[in-house]
Amino acid sequence: MRRPVQPPQPSSAHEQPLYRQLYLRLRESILTGSLRPGQRLASSRVLASQMAVARNTVLQAYLQLEVEGYITAERGSGHYVSPLLPGVGGSAARKTAPAQTAANSLGSVRNTFDFVPESLRRPIPPVPFRINLPELDQFPIETWARLQGAVLREARRSAGIVALLGEADAQGDLSLRSAIADHVSIARGVRCSADAVIITAGAQHAMDMLLRVLTQPGDTVGLEDPCFPGALSAARAAACRIVPVPVDAQGADLDSIQTPPHDMRVLLLCPSKQFPLGVTMSLPRRLALVDWARRSAAWIIEDDYDSEYRFDGKPIPSLQGLDGGRQVIYVGTFSKVLFPSLRMGFIVSPPSLVEPLAAARAISGRHGSTLEQRVLARFIDDGHFARHVRRMKALYRDRQAVLLDACRQTLGERLDIERADSGLQTMGWLPPGSDDREVARAARSFGVEVAPLSRFCLQTNRPPGLVIGYGGFTAEQIRAAAHQLARATGTVHG
């Protein structure tokens, strides 16, 4: 590999790969303001010849900066310093430029968390085809209310008020941890006992806790490309270096990345149903990844966000079970199976991580509400959970059928919609050359929420597509929204 002839600023990081040195310099220039927001960067060809490096090296540095939000790529016109810039790099950026962030007087506070997308902060309107929204009107709320009363009355009868209302174990209430361990052992093939379960305030909280415990700033974290924005936000908050891992028809493909995979400390995956593509990871790929994790002493976080509802046949067993729970950490959530505002999820952890995770839980909220944990435990133990899942599975399968039918009738060639094996949403592909963000904007003006695939892409370009949720909507709503979506695409293509 050629080295730069005259390193402009001899870097202390000269042992690092060339692209990384270049990346660090460019980032420094952006953070110190030498490169201003909106400014156009030199083309990769010009910079490569100027620095006497391969053009690929420059492109790799640009991609890293793009993934981390420092620069944006405008197709055909080049790379620009991100106009929104400050704070995009999270604490990594803050570390480099304290002077810029210290100014907190006079209201001029820099939002060091502005990498968290609006969609995580404010709810997206619950209109069709909003993704990740379960059916809520059919949730057995009377049963829930009855169990709340029962848990309160029992505590009073058994003089257990202090245990119910007082401080509790950061790891979570034993009743819920046991119920979860039983459930995921059977339903998901997870290797698990109650001792290994840590209750969290949902999957997002689990990701955040795990990355705080497992990584240090600058560590490499692999994310599926495309991926859920919450995973990206958690990695940015932990100031990690993010390596996008392309997804093909078999799932995440670690062999396709240039970074030496042994540098990767944590890899986040959705093997059961990739978000948002919906791919189920193949068994050979699963075996290869487990093997890689063991050889590299890397952690895999398995985000099993949407696996309860598999329409045909038995659920795919978890990656954690395949690994025997050594390097794979399992994350589950009740947000989609029950209801999102419950804010209850869990981690199934290897024994060595239980104490660190309980500690991370202790400082980020101490523990969950004991009352709600016990109500959920009863809901599972008494069979309401299994019954609800069974009912909803049938409902979602039917709703998807309505969606497929309505889209094919109404949109025809303008949307190639896929049949999902499971879950609350599916992919619809737009004609080549469409701009999926533009279609999503147009749809919104017709009262329809669809998520453009490109919103979730890190660096891999994909054909234009829409992620379309059907879980939370009636057949009538789905048909009406398909009609509106057809009108919206008409305005874009017309």
Added chain:
Amino acid sequence: MRRPVQPPQPSSAHEQPLYRQLYLRLRESILTGSLRPGQRLASSRVLASQMAVARNTVLQAYLQLEVEGYITAERGSGHYVSPLLPGVGGSAARKTAPAQTAANSLGSVRNTFDFVPESLRRPIPPVPFRINLPELDQFPIETWARLQGAVLREARRSAGIVALLGEADAQGDLSLRSAIADHVSIARGVRCSADAVIITAGAQHAMDMLLRVLTQPGDTVGLEDPCFPGALSAARAAACRIVPVPVDAQGADLDSIQTPPHDMRVLLLCPSKQFPLGVTMSLPRRLALVDWARRSAAWIIEDDYDSEYRFDGKPIPSLQGLDGGRQVIYVGTFSKVLFPSLRMGFIVSPPSLVEPLAAARAISGRHGSTLEQRVLARFIDDGHFARHVRRMKALYRDRQAVLLDACRQTLGERLDIERADSGLQTMGWLPPGSDDREVARAARSFGVEVAPLSRFCLQTNRPPGLVIGYGGFTAEQIRAAAHQLARATGTVHG
């Protein structure tokens, strides 16, 4: 100031104060294993002459290492590398020694969060005189259950099920934010509207979120000395440099520290009732601190953990109100006023920090349970909260009276117990020369929980004392426990 004649390892940090350079070198030696756990450090006198620096410089470096948990001081025998060591420095430590922390195979995982004390992870038994425990048997649990039912029924009637069960605003439910804004404006003189309130999962979560948003690794955070272990843990998790601020009869005394106060980015205070000493900060001190924060563009976090129950006269208005909510961020919690397992607290934020805090909330749990937020809002709005506070205030005042009487009768000279103006606990001073940890251990073997003051001290030595909680116990329990405590002190002194 003299400089070392031959800096043994020329440090890139040579622009930093001398004690800081020394601190960094020693920390490096500890983290790389050159200094082993349990190893005795050179005496400050020897090291000072060897390094050609003032002895005070060495002592300052040792103090910093001690505060951060890298070394321990054994009175009379010198300083030792902490035997429990790994991870004590939080991510600051991890940054320096990646090789040590990367080993995650074979179960040999280093607990990078082991600075979080056991008391935050597992509940302390709810026996007398456990601190921070409110009366729970008299919590109006029927009212709470009734409001739960009412909120569910109303949502169903008004077709608001999706709003109740679906994803919600990371900042918190507007009903609760409004109720809190009204309450703290009136009761605590806080400058506040619902827009400025961010709902958290308790005060600990609020501290964690605030330090993640306001600081970067290495930033200086001031903590009262002594202080609540949760505040220390949050500062360690943020990898901040911790500067202990001594507390005198007027409250935290910023003038007494050697660190230039303009380096301090955040200062955590409990002005209403210092934890655990119980001091209420004087008005001159308050004015000086607000002035300092404005001049230094520093943030003050006001932890108002225990202020609802002021026994005599009107509550002391908040520091936030005095400042007009410019540099002072107010943190409140319902853990002690209502019940700990509710896990509900809040931040009253300057406008500029609302979005960053909502983003930090979004990645650390998205938002609180909407049902519980609305129940709490109704509990406040319908007057149950005010009624409960009024009843509990009378109860706690009486319980403290019983405690003072019982201790004076039973323990006499062996415990000089103070009368607290407010809250759930008070200080009892042991005879000079006692070891408060030893007394606490003895008490535990007699079934009594007391917290030794030295557990909360960072670097200031204080006379031996016990923090004694009376809030959660009946008069009978208090008298019996005082008797047991007397027996326990007898075994120690006898």
